[in-house]
Amino acid sequence: MESYGNTECWDRVEDYDGLGWATAQDADEAAGFLAELAGRGRALELGVGSGRVAVPLARRGVEVVGIDSSEPMADQLRRKPDAADIEVVIGDFAEVPVPGTFGVVYCVLNTFMLLLTQDEQVRCFENVAARLDPGGSFVLQLSLLSPAHYAQSTFAETMHAAADSAVLIAAEHDRAGQRVNRQQMVVTKTGVQFYPMSYRYVWPSELDLMARIAGLELAGRWAGWTGAPYQGNPGRYITVFRKSV
Template identity: 35%
Template sequence: MINQQQLWDDEAAGQYDTPGEGMFSPEVLGPTVEVLSGLAKGGSAVEFAIGTGRVAIPLSEAGIPVSGIELSHAMIARLREKVGEHRIPVVQGDMTGARAGENFSLAFLVFNTIANLLTQEEQIRCFENAARHLIPGGRFVIELWVPQLRSLPPGHGGTVEVAQPGYLLVDTYDVLRQHVISHHVHFGPELTDGHEARVGRTPHRYIWPSELDLMARLAGFELESRWADWDRSEFTAESRSHVSVYRLIER
């Protein structure tokens, strides 16, 4: 049984923020905030797995009231170093059941985080929880990677996704359970703990886009848009990720 609280601890929270670089770069955050602001249509938003506020803070600065749900105490503490509860209220709990309020125009779950839920049932419950937060016609936005099973060599259960100085990312697959374990290997002179290398592992359950759409339908959503990225590029068979916008069906 994976203890997510231990997985996303103080060390993970401290390493998460990379101001101005990677997922925190203006080239990534600018289009993300633009899309989410437009989808909120002047209403309020709730972020599932808000983390340290990478997206929530600039979205709030753009004029959208934002609330959040976050399981990790360490992530919330890091967020609180940046903004107070009065500006971005956060409920500590699991995104499959924790409640941050209701009548939101927008719910969103970015950076592959729905895959942190390791069973199909939990992932469906996440959709159902999003529906409980939204007004009729509200949107639920999910950013997720496309499983790269075509890159698995015959007879092998893993792929090297990133190989660069000081860092390797190796993904190993359990295709029966749709599980991936990402092995993050940091090495080189930048390590200050006296070790030659440091390995961290994060488990995920990958979801095919069609399976995600079925989960949405079970919770009362319909697919409204799907792009390859936040720049709204066309989603194709070669896309490695997608941004999917689901609309809660009015009843």
């Protein structure tokens, strides 16, 4: 299955946060969760984008560094008034190309799944482990396909509907490769815009094995930032892995 150009797609978006439908409304909850794990250590975000979570985390007094492959997205972050102290590194976040170590490394809103092979995902785990302080945490916010979508090689759904706009999704699914090519079509009165993306979803048990390979151990898994129990339902969940002291 050929992949779409994830970076090229979002490079065209001048105001990512303004899209609304493309972002989650959980930045403050995420920042509180991550700040507690960071303690007095630094925080590193993989795929920092426009800084939706990095900025409120920095407001809590945590030193934040971000990695992203998109210079235009990084520019959106740098223009924010509260982002002056956030260092942004342009590069492949699977390589974790930053010096020093961190109390917490985190990757939110399915960004980890933009690594399109299992090898890339394992490599990311190993590089993260090398950048964690002793006792440091690696936090992932991911989601699973719905059972109905898992059974299909193609699927479509409505992501958003309003009086003057709609966001429709059409996807092709490679079950053996755990790969999805997804086209997001934003329909407004002025026309249609396309936001293609590709991702490789990963099962919780597979995550746990990747962590073991990298020398990390499972610290906990929850249904959200508030600590609700995770019961394997479709939708976003939080996993925390920890490096031994």
